[in-house]
Amino acid sequence: MDKQRETHSRVVAGVREFWWTESLWAAAESLSVVSVPIANIAEFDQNCWFGDTPPTCREVAEHARRIEAADLSHPVILNSSGGLMDGGHRVARAWLDGRTEVDAVQFDSDPAPDWRVPDVR
Template sequence: MPGGRAYWLTQKLWAAAAGLPVISVAIADIPEFDQDCWFRGQAPTLRDVAGHTRRIMAADLSYPIIFSADGALMDGGHRIARAWIEGRTQIDAVRFTIDPEPEEVRSL
């Protein structure tokens, strides 16, 4: 999003993605898997890591991850991490052809 970062409510994003075709994506091909998506350049504390570990282990792999129209990850980082921990090389995904309007845009 030019000049800012877009945010969507997860349930609304899932509803907007319902009905999109599900594809299988190689985890190794997801750029965000090797990027700092959670800590915003700050060194994480043990509490930060533990909090994300809890979310990773609770992640429901029956939901596909969601990509924007330009291929950026919109939802599913914890599911990607869980799939990888479980030894999977592929994960189900959907991709918008036109992104839904964000709930909020925050200035960078």
């Protein structure tokens, strides 16, 4: 399986901001790890992976594979507002394992995005 370079994005004031996942990991390296209730991670109950079209069985299976392989020794990364920036598969794995909390780091101030583009939605 070819591993594609992963990103996180969000829309702010009509502009989509993007971060390379590796940039987030580097920026979060010195942050303290805390335990966060999974119920507090809003994205766990949102469609963060499949966009506006229903997913195919193959797409669901690929995410299931990634959830199964998720390494819970790495904390998830939350933005300064508590939004998930990295770690959705780890959150899902923790929940499937019966956990109610997951290790996380949270930015006090979000790092600058790696790039921005106008949001076309």
